[in-house]
Amino acid sequence: MNAHATPSAPLMSDHVLTVLEFPKVRAQIRELAATSLGKERVDMLRPLSERQAAEAELAAVDECLQYLHRQGPLPFGGIRDIRPAVRKAALRSTLSGEELVAIASFIHGARRIRQALLAAAASFALPRLMATAERLADVRDAEQEIRRHLDDEGQVLDGASPELRRIRTQKRETEARVRQVLDGMLRTHQRYLQDPVVALRGSSLCLPVRVEFKNMVPGVVHDYSASGATVYIEPQAVVELNLRIRELEVLEAREVERILARISAVVGDAAPQLLTNADVLAEIDSWMARAEYAVRAGASRPRLADDGVFDLRRARHPLLPREQAVPIDLRLGDAYQMVVITGPNTGGKTVTLKTIGLLTLMAMAGCFIPAGEGSSIGFCDQVFVDIGDEQSIEQSLSTFSSHMRHIVDMLAHVTQNSLVLLDELGAGTDPTEGAALAMAILDHLRKVGCRVVATTHYPELKAYAFRTPGAVNASMEFDVETLRPTYRLLVGVPGRSNAIAIAERLGLPAAILAQARAWLDRRDVAVEDILAQMERARQEMEAARERAVAARAEAEALRAQWEEARTRLEEETRRVRAQAAAQAQETVARAQAEADRIIRALRQMHAQAVKDHELVALRKALADALPEEPAKTGRGRQPASVSPGDVVRVLSLGQKGEVVDVAGDGQALVVQLGALRMKVDATDVEVLQKQPPAAPASLGVRRGLPRTVPLEIDVRGETVDEALPRVDKYLDDAVVAGLKRVAIIHGKGTGALRDGVRRFLNRHPHVASWTPGGPGEGGDGVTVVELE
CATH class of the missing domain: 2.30.30.30 (SH3 type barrels.)
Incomplete structure (x- = not known):
C-alpha cells in the first residue's frame, strides 16, 4: 500500500504498525464510529502511500470537526449494513420483510445525512464533504415501494394487492365463524367440558372435554391432558372451516411471497446505487469518527511536509492519559537529520521513539495528532522500526541477532524519504563492538539521507553526534535530587549516565565511590564534568528564560490594559463631543424651522408692514446662532x-x-x-x-441653568416602552417651564404607539385634556395636550 519511493519498496509492514501500537489507536477510533459500515472502514485504516491522498483525508476530517463544533453529530440513525441483502436482491433472490424494511430505513438515513450536510454547507464551507455527499444516489422510489407494501415490522400490508386483501378478508371471516361456532358449543355442551374455554392444540382450536363424555362431542381428537381426564377435541362442525382457513393461509403465503419478490426486484435494480451509498456513508462515518477522536484526544491537524521536515510541538503519546503524558518538542530534517538520544533506563527514550513513529503513521493515515497547532510531519515512503526485545526462541536468535536481522532488512530497503527509529542500537553484545557497529550503521543511514532517531547508552555515540554534521545529541532529563526522570526531551544536550551520582544518593560507601571514580578513564570523568556543567548552565538559562517570559507577559498585559483604557477614553470623548454637537445642531435646526414658519406667517399677515431686509436680518441672526x-x-x-x-x-x-x-x-x-x-x-x-449675588440664606433658593423646553416632542420610530419614559419626562419639564399647550408627535403607523401614548395621557396627573392634531398640525399622527 505504501510503495512510495521505488517499485521494490515493501508495503508498510504489519510489524511496524504493531510495534508502534497503531492498531490500538485504530481501535479507539473504531469505538467512535456510529455505524457498522463506519467501524469496518476504520478497521481498514492504514498509512497512505500518496501525500495528496493523506492531505485529502485530513481536509475531510477537518470539515467533520467543524461540523461537530457547529452542528453536533451527523444523524446516522437507521443506517445499517444492508450490503448482503442488496447483493441477494441483485441475484433476484427474494428478501424477507425485515430485510426490505432495513433497506428502506437505510435509504431514508442516507437522504437525511445528505440534507444535513446541505443545510450546514449553506452556513460554512464543506467542499470535501459536499463532493462526497453528491455521490449519494436518490433511491427514493425503492423506499416508497417498500413503505407502500410493508409496515415497520416488515409485515406485508393488506393493501399490498387486491388479491391479498381478498384472501385475508375471507380468512378473518372464516376465523370469526369458527369462533362463533365454538362459543355456541361452549354454552350448549357445558356439562361435557372440563373448563368452559377454547384451547389451542397445534394449529387447531379445540374444546377440553371430560374423557367420559368424549363420544358426546363428535370431532377430531388432538390431545389428552397429562392426567388423562381431559381430551381435546376439534368439533366436527369447525373441521371444515379450519381446513378452509389453512387453505387461505397457503394462498396468503403464496401472495405475500409474490409481493416480496416484486419489491426485491425493485431493490435489485437499485443495487449499484445502494452499494455506492453504503460505501459513501462508511467513508463519512469514518471521517466523523476521526473528528470525534480529535476532540477527545485534544488533537490538531498536522501539516504534511513533502520536504521531510518534522516539527513536533508539545507532542504527546496518544495512548497515555493526557494528564500524565509529558509533551516533547522536536525538529528534524532541516538543520539535522539524525537525533541520538541518551539517558537512563525508564527515562522515556522508548516512549519518545514510539511517539514520533506513531504520530507519523496517524498523520499519513489521515488522522489528527495530539500535538500543538502548527506541528508538521515529514511524509515518508516507509517507517522502519527496531524497538524492544525481539528475541526469538523458535529461531534460536539472541536479542542481538534479532535486532541485526531487522536492521539488515531495513538497510536493504531504506531510502532518503524514510524515517528510521532505532532503540538501544548496538545493545546485547560486547560494548566496544556494539558501539562500533552502531556508529557504522548510523553513518550509513546518514549517507542515505533518511531521517533517523536512535537511542543508546554508549558514550561513543555521544561523541559521534558531536562531531558528525547533520547529527545532534539529545537526552531525557533526569532529576538527580529526587532520583526520578522528568521525561522531558532536551535536544542539543547529551545525557549523563548518572550511575555514580545515583549510587552516592542511595548511600553507597564513600570508599567504594572513590574507587569507582579512580577506575573511570580520566577522559570519561572530564566529559561527565563538562556535561554536568552544561546541564547546570542549561537549567539556569531555562529558569532565567522563564522569568523573562513571565516578565514580558506581565509587561505586555499592562501595556494592553493601558492601550485599551486610552482607546476607550478617546472613543468616549469623541462620542460625547459628537453627541453634544449633534444635540446643538438639532436644537438650532428646530429653532430655524420655527423661525421660518413665523416669518412666513408674518409675511402673510403683515406683508405691507414688515420689510424684507428686516426679515433677512432676523434669518441671519438665527444662522449665526449655530454652534x-x-x-x-x-x-x-x-x-x-x-x-x-x-x-x-x-x-x-x-x-x-x-x-x-x-x-x-x-x-x-x-x-x-x-x-x-x-x-x-x-x-x-x-x-x-x-x-448674581447670592440670595439671603433664609430664602433657600438656588438659581439653576435656564432651560428652554420645546413645544413638541417626537417619538416616532420608538416602541411604547421606549417612548413613555421620554413623554413623562417631557411633560414634567413642560409643567416646570410653565407651558400650557404642547404636542406629542407619534405618527400613525399601526396605531400601537399612538394608542399607548394616549392611554398614558389619560392617567397622567399634569394632563388636563388632549385632542388629536388639527389639519395643519399633523392630524391623527399628533396628540395636542393641555397641561394643568
Missing part, C-alpha cells in the same frame, strides 16, 4: 474669569452650560451641560452671564 464645529478650540485665548454659577458657552462644543467648580489655579473648569458634566479648559469657554 461651531467641535474641532475648533479655544487655544491661544486668555483664560476666562469665571466663578461657580456662571453661564458659559463651551467653544469647542458650541454648548451652553453652568460652571459647577473651578480648579485652584483657575485653568480648568467643571461645566454642567444638560445631563452631562465634563471638565474643560478655562480658555475654551465664553462667559454669557455672571452669577
